[in-house]
Amino acid sequence: MRLPRWFHLLGSPPFIYKLAGKVTPWLGVISCVLLAIGAYWGLVIAPPDRVQGEVYRVLFIHPQIAYVSVMAYVVMAVAAGIGYVWRIKLAHAVAVTAAPIGASFTACALATGSLWGRPTWGTYWQWTDPRIMSETLLLFLFLGYLALRAAFEDRDKADRVSAILAVVGVVDVPIIHYSVIWWNSLHQGPSIMKLDKPSIAPEMLTPFLIMVLAFTVCFLWLLLNGLRAEIVERERDSRWIQQLVEGANG
Amino acid sequence: MNEFFRMGGDGTYVWSAYGVTLAVLLLNVWWARWRHRSALERARASNGDNRVSRRPTVRTIE
Amino acid sequence: MAPFLSIVDRDVRIAARRLSEAANPLLFFVIVTTLFPLALSPSSDEIREVGTGVLWVSTLLSSLLALEGLFRSDADDGSLEQLMLSPVPLGVTVLAKITAHWLITILPLIALVPILALSYSMPITALPTMFYALMLATPTLSVLVALGAALTVSLRRGGAIVGLLVLPLTAPVLIFGTRATDFGLHDQPTAGPLYLLAALAALALALGPIAIAAALRVGME
Numbered sequence A: 001m002r003l004p005r006w007f008h009l010l011g012s013p014p015f016i017y018k019l020a021g022k023v024t025p026w027l028g029v030i031s032c033v034l035l036a037i038g039a040y041w042g043l044v045i046a047p048p049d050r051v052q053g054e055v056y057r058v059l060f061i062h063p064q065i066a067y068v069s070v071m072a073y074v075v076m077a078v079a080a081g082i083g084y085v086w087r088i089k090l091a092h093a094v095a096v097t098a099a100p101i102g103a104s105f106t107a108c109a110l111a112t113g114s115l116w117g118r119p120t121w122g123t124y125w126q127w128t129d130p131r132i133m134s135e136t137l138l139l140f141l142f143l144g145y146l147a148l149r150a151a152f153e154d155r156d157k158a159d160r161v162s163a164i165l166a167v168v169g170v171v172d173v174p175i176i177h178y179s180v181i182w183w184n185s186l187h188q189g190p191s192i193m194k195l196d197k198p199s200i201a202p203e204m205l206t207p208f209l210i211m212v213l214a215f216t217v218c219f220l221w222l223l224l225n226g227l228r229a230e231i232v233e234r235e236r237d238s239r240w241i242q243q244l245v246e247g248a249n250g
Numbered sequence B: 001m002n003e004f005f006r007m008g009g010d011g012t013y014v015w016s017a018y019g020v021t022l023a024v025l026l027l028n029v030w031w032a033r034w035r036h037r038s039a040l041e042r043a044r045a046s047n048g049d050n051r052v053s054r055r056p057t058v059r060t061i062e
Numbered sequence C: 001m002a003p004f005l006s007i008v009d010r011d012v013r014i015a016a017r018r019l020s021e022a023a024n025p026l027l028f029f030v031i032v033t034t035l036f037p038l039a040l041s042p043s044s045d046e047i048r049e050v051g052t053g054v055l056w057v058s059t060l061l062s063s064l065l066a067l068e069g070l071f072r073s074d075a076d077d078g079s080l081e082q083l084m085l086s087p088v089p090l091g092v093t094v095l096a097k098i099t100a101h102w103l104i105t106i107l108p109l110i111a112l113v114p115i116l117a118l119s120y121s122m123p124i125t126a127l128p129t130m131f132y133a134l135m136l137a138t139p140t141l142s143v144l145v146a147l148g149a150a151l152t153v154s155l156r157r158g159g160a161i162v163g164l165l166v167l168p169l170t171a172p173v174l175i176f177g178t179r180a181t182d183f184g185l186h187d188q189p190t191a192g193p194l195y196l197l198a199a200l201a202a203l204a205l206a207l208g209p210i211a212i213a214a215a216l217r218v219g220m221e
Helices: A005-009 A013-045 A055-060 A062-086 A089-121 A130-151 A155-187 A202-234 A239-249 B002-009 B011-046 C002-017 C019-040 C046-067 C072-077 C079-085 C090-119 C124-151 C159-185 C191-220
Strands: none
Touching (some): A013 B011, A055 A062, A055 A089, A062 A089, A062 A130, A062 A155, A062 B011, A089 A202, A130 A155, A155 C191, B002 B011, C019 C046, C019 C090, C046 C124, C090 C191, C159 C191
16 A cells, blocks of 8 residues: 655654744744633633632633643654654654643643632642642653653664653543542542533633633644754754755855 | 732632733743753754764665 | 563562662661651640551651662673573563562561551551552552663662652652552541552553653663
């Protein structure tokens, strides 16, 4: 079976570098616009919540960042897996780019959640909350991946060893998620948080969804930006990069 | 206007949360740019010294 | 089956020659379990509640200590490469090594648990559940730690990060194990978490050796 040409192009670093270079400015503009619209809508236009008052407005950033952090891990693991099985260097480049972005988003999710928790739950941290535990463990999974990579000098080895870790991790992530929910449901009565309920007022739902889209596009933008840097780093000595930097010199 | 910043008394929390998020996003943007720039500089400096040739070298025995 | 048993036999014999090394995780287990009451100063009511968590975390850390060097001595003297070259599937070899080390280091640990559990004022009726939970959980823990050991096999100071890599992955085992023990403590039905532990063990034993073998191949190339 002959694979279509675009399939091979997807594995070509110079092609992706140039394609990403054309796409990222647009993604940047779109994500900034969406973030601005969503933030303004959420902070200014949306009415105060009946129960939480004004502080609920963290709803427009915290769940979105948390969701993107999990998505980042999945992207990382899938990319690493593809790179391992089919030996596609570009896939490993995607994985290694996604990792620090995902880790910083996970930390951000924990921080924003903690800041939200203080005025609403009365405490900055609640060890027995399933989502906090899940997200904390996810942060450790990201850090473990980065630490393992850093320990290897040979980039190829680092790629493939950390790919195995990432794939095992992604299998474990749903197990961790459900086991922690099960664990907490026994500890105390289910604490209903407003964002658990899908019944959210429409004036709040729209900015919520806008921000979901905004953060997703933003992640994609950051990913492609970082991917271009990673490609240059990896292909440093290749002919096309040398031509590129020479061309820049004039 | 003041009410906007106070956020019903919980202004510190809301604005800190939004501020942290903005900081994380900006950090990521700056980090990617920095990596890109330094990678290009290293590419310029290395001059293709460590290139791995994909074409097999054919040697003939004279 | 025969190659599996011969590798188990080999590893057990090697460990038997250096029993002091095999005893280290055991001693670590006892010491850690002793230090917790020192740090927590629990009252006589609290001590039973803390006991479950303390014993399980100690087991987890002791497994880490016991197995993080699983492949190191063989990698150092070249026998790991020989094992990898043999016609025996690497997954089988890996499973055999894990079994051997489990027999030598973890099984004695499980034997010690009842004594320590009694020191934590846990009633004797809770002990069978704890025993079943440990028997089901420790294979999974062993597989996960072995994975960490395989991923870091070619690193000089690999042992240091095995914990960081592996401990987050063991969270579900910890959760189900402590829950099962707690249920046993409070006379509640324990079948649920025990079945879940069994499921995790089945998953780990079936798929783990594949990942571990892959990690070894990458590390040793």
